[in-house]
Amino acid sequence: MNLKKYKQVRVAVALFVAATVSTAVTNNNRLLAVTGVLVGMLFMIIARSKTKIRIDEREKAVREKAAQYTYAIFAPTVGLASFLLFTFGRDHLYLVALGQVLAYLTLFLISLYALSYYYFNQKYGGRVDE
Amino acid sequence: MNNKVRVFRSMRGLTQEQLAEQLEVSRQTVIAIESSRYLPSLPLAFKLAKLFNCRIEELFFTNGSSK
Numbered sequence: 001m002n003l004k005k006y007k008q009v010r011v012a013v014a015l016f017v018a019a020t021v022s023t024a025v026t027n028n029n030r031l032l033a034v035t036g037v038l039v040g041m042l043f044m045i046i047a048r049s050k051t052k053i054r055i056d057e058r059e060k061a062v063r064e065k066a067a068q069y070t071y072a073i074f075a076p077t078v079g080l081a082s083f084l085l086f087t088f089g090r091d092h093l094y095l096v097a098l099g100q101v102l103a104y105l106t107l108f109l110i111s112l113y114a115l116s117y118y119y120f121n122q123k124y125g126g127r128v129d130e
Numbered sequence: 131m132n133n134k135v136r137v138f139r140s141m142r143g144l145t146q147e148q149l150a151e152q153l154e155v156s157r158q159t160v161i162a163i164e165s166s167r168y169l170p171s172l173p174l175a176f177k178l179a180k181l182f183n184c185r186i187e188e189l190f191f192t193n194g195s196s197k
Contacts, residue, residue: 056155
């Protein structure tokens, strides 16, 4: 299976899962939703195993850049949103709660970034004591 | 940074697809390297030089050092 065929299969599977899950939600049928998702996952695993997906170094560089920009934009935005919700939403309990959730999310993001930075820094020779 | 990948490829009568196949990268990567929009890693540069049977400096050069 070539990449074009794989992409077509992926769209078909996504449509199938979306249709199944929406039908399941409409009929309040949890089993159908779970089955739909599982069948979709199974199809994707089979399609992936039959396709030679090439992720080369340029693709990796693009992904790294995209992740870097996503973090650089998302973390301050969520942090600022949390600050604004805390500051201007004092009278509304749910706004303060949302601000709290966003604040923890920002902290989680920063911690995750710091941990992965430390790991990759060590991996790529960041130790100074050697 | 410029390169002569397109020239070397044409001299060997390879298509971008064939070169990509031999380098085990995508065709988009070959296009990006040829148009100097992407600098390949050192292993890929070595692979290119080996494939074209030339030195890396003959393939890649800074703007002032074209041979």
